Amino acid sequence: MIYYTEYLSPIGKIVMAGNAEGLAGLWFAGQKYFMAGMPKADCLQNVDLKIFLLTKNWLDRYFAGEKPSISEIPVNPNGSAFRKQVWDILRQIPYGETVTYKEIASKIAKSLNKSSMSAQAVGGAVGHNPISIIIPCHRVMGSSGSLTGYAGGLEKKIALLTLEGAKI
Numbered sequence: 001m002i003y004y005t006e007y008l009s010p011i012g013k014i015v016m017a018g019n020a021e022g023l024a025g026l027w028f029a030g031q032k033y034f035m036a037g038m039p040k041a042d043c044l045q046n047v048d049l050k051i052f053l054l055t056k057n058w059l060d061r062y063f064a065g066e067k068p069s070i071s072e073i074p075v076n077p078n079g080s081a082f083r084k085q086v087w088d089i090l091r092q093i094p095y096g097e098t099v100t101y102k103e104i105a106s107k108i109a110k111s112l113n114k115s116s117m118s119a120q121a122v123g124g125a126v127g128h129n130p131i132s133i134i135i136p137c138h139r140v141m142g143s144s145g146s147l148t149g150y151a152g153g154l155e156k157k158i159a160l161l162t163l164e165g166a167k168i
Helices: 050-063 081-090 101-111 119-127 154-164
Strands: 002-009 012-019 022-028 043-045
Touching: 002 050, 012 050, 022 050, 081 101, 081 119, 101 119
Parallel strands: 002 043
Antiparallel strands: 002 012, 012 022
């Protein structure tokens, strides 16, 4: 069973999905791929689920300018092995720093003993990240340092990076 609740952030409404195993989703309301992969018929509202209370506290601190650790929130995103590998790399990007799709592709290629990996494939996995902010896909840039794509919208990506003090 998947539950959901809402959180009103300074940059817009956020919808969370999860269960006792962890946070399965966190999206800005109406963003691209909103609630993708969630079993719609099995989603029930529950504002008191422990994972939601933990996540709301984490978000409160994050938006207050603190640097809560990503490891504080147990996550349980639904995705392929490749996507999960990309999302694990995203979780390693330090607060206020950015990486490029190409850098992530190089890390994955190295871990697979391949000479290269498609940055576009990485971009697809980053774009389908179901747990925005906590799995910080907003910290990924184009190879020229450009602010390319963010499922929540570029204005939200800019707001998150600005909050973190990242150089954009």
